[in-house]
Amino acid sequence: MGNQQSIKIFLALMLSTAYIFSFSHFGALAYNTLFKNTDAFAAGTAIGHLDISEKTAAEAERLLEEEVEKWKAKTKITFSYKEKKAEADTALYEFYIEETLRTLKQGQKNLAAVDVDQEVLEEMIYRTSISLGTVEIDTKKLAADLLIGATMLDESGYTFHLENYIPEAVRKSETISKATVNAEGSLNEIKALLKKMGTVEIPAKAQFSFLRLVEEKDIQMHHSSALSIMGTAIYQAILPTNFSIIERYISNALPSYAKLGYEAKVDEKKQMDLVFSNLNDSAYSLQLSLKGNKLEAILKGQPFLNKYSIVKKDEQSFTPKTVKQYNARLESGETQVIESGKTGLLVKMVRKIFGESGELMKTEIISEDFYAPVHKVVVHSPVEPVQVTEQAETGAEEGEEEEQETPDSTTDENVPMPVPGAHSESEDGTEVDEEDNEGDEKGTEPQTSDNTGQGTDMPAGEEK
Structure with missing residues (x-):
């Protein structure tokens, strides 16, 4: 119990x-649960990447305001139009904090309520390029794209290419530049090339290689002359643009078809290529055709904002020396010219860039081309006939002493009898072995430089 x-x-x-x-x-x-935290947001509730789970409305509002200010400070918005770029001010965005919190859906990710001020947007478009003031732009589509990152509070940088918001009908392709090159002597090869090549496309933001194009078109060439003529025409056409020259070569001597400063040698066997880069947001095309015996290259595409002018600078010529050679097989007084010689050439190609208003913005060196002189070679007989003037004979008879000029070191009278085996000397008295002279080439093949891809030869003792 x-x-x-x-x-x-x-x-x-x-x-x-x-x-x-x-x-x-x-x-x-x-x-x-019932009284104190009735206004807290459910788990998983977020605005963009901002998590506001278990936060009250007041706490969420404060966090969202801080996040918006942080987004405006860190986010970079860039407008680009052709060659120009301008940073847009994030002040063009209008965020609505209260509306964002009022329309939130519990337990999921939400977008921030934000809009774009159209007046500020139009002002920033015009600030990018004055030419856009007369161009029709779809600002509604641009504003919609501008809002994508803002509604998510994504702090990544954004670049908006304004060309994409211009109606296709307004974006007309125009002739940018034109070049002609004499194709006489290679017309048949050029015709065969044109049949396979057609219009040459230069994609946006891409690198163009002539040899790669030849490979893609399955073009079999045994001689580089036709390729070089076409490469020269293309090079001349793209020079007055903002295309960047990456690789380019020249010959030992300036070919007859090329103008000084405009040659572009292309050789598939030696892997001499023409390479350049189109850094623009729009593609371009090269139309190649024969006009009689001339190859014409026309560059077409969206016109540039800036004007690009090519100027020749520091053009020089180098007179070739005369090299004398002697041959015992020649009769007394006989001479033979075995090399007529060629003047050496040097030129600096400069690209001047003028802005929309015509102001000079920049001057850049595109290339320095040097073609070494080819010396004139003349073969003489080893003994020249001695001519005695009547005055000298008279003076000798009268016993008077006649003052005679010392012959120049390069005159025939001052040349000693040669030993077996021909030799030569230049006009400055320097002897040159005939064997070495015959093996001397007209310059050396240029190598690609570090700066522009331009192959150049410079004269001794001179800098680029």
Whole structure:
């Protein structure tokens, strides 16, 4: 009986203790849930990448305002139009904090309520390029694209190419430049090339290689003359543009078809290529055709904002020396010209860039081309006839001393009898072995430079 009473009392105490403990713990939790945090957002609720789970409306508003200011400070918006770029001010965005919080959906990712000020947008478009003031631009589509990153509060940088917001009908392709090169002597090869090549496309933001084009078109050429003529025409056509010349070569001597400063030698066997880069956001094309005996290259595409002018600078010529050689097989007084000689040439090609308003923005050196002179070579007989004047004979008879000029070191009279085996000397008295002279080439094949890809030869003692 006593044991049963004790058990009842123990159970009553246990139940009372459990009740008191449960009320204090779960009661506080229930109170917080029902009364204190009724305005907190559910788990998984976010605005863009900003997580506001378990945050009150006041806390979420403060966090969102801080995030918007951070986004405006860090995000870079760039407008580009052809060659020009301008940074847009994030002040063109209008964020609506209260509307964003009011329309939130619990437990999921939401977009920030934001809009673009159209007046500020148009002002920034005109600031990019004054020519856009007269061009029709789809500002509604541009504004919609501008909002994509803003609604997500993505701090990545954005570049918007304004050409993409100009109607296709307005974006007309125009002739940018034209070049003609004399193709006489290689007309048949040029015709065969044109049949396979057609219009040459130069994609946007891409590098163009002439030899790669030849490979893609499966063109088999045994001689490089036709390729060089076509390469020269292309090079001359793209020079007055903003294309970047990466690789280009020239010959030992200026070919008859090329103008000084405009040659571009192409040789498939020697891997001499013409390579340039189109850094623009629009593609261009080269139309090649024969007009009589001339190859014409026309560059077409979107016109540039800037004007590009090619100027020749520091043009020089180098007179060839005359090299004398002697041959015992020639009769006395007989001479033979075995090399007529060729004048050496040097020119610096400069590209001047003028802005939309005609102001000179930049001057850059495109290339320095040097063609070494080819010396004139004349073969003489080893003994020249001695001519005695009548005056000298008279003076000798009268016993008078006649003052005679010392012959020039390069005149025939001052030349000693040669030993077997021909030799030669230049006009400055320097002897040159005939064997070495015959093996002397007209310059050396140029190598690609580090700066422009331009192959050049410079005269001794001169810098580029």
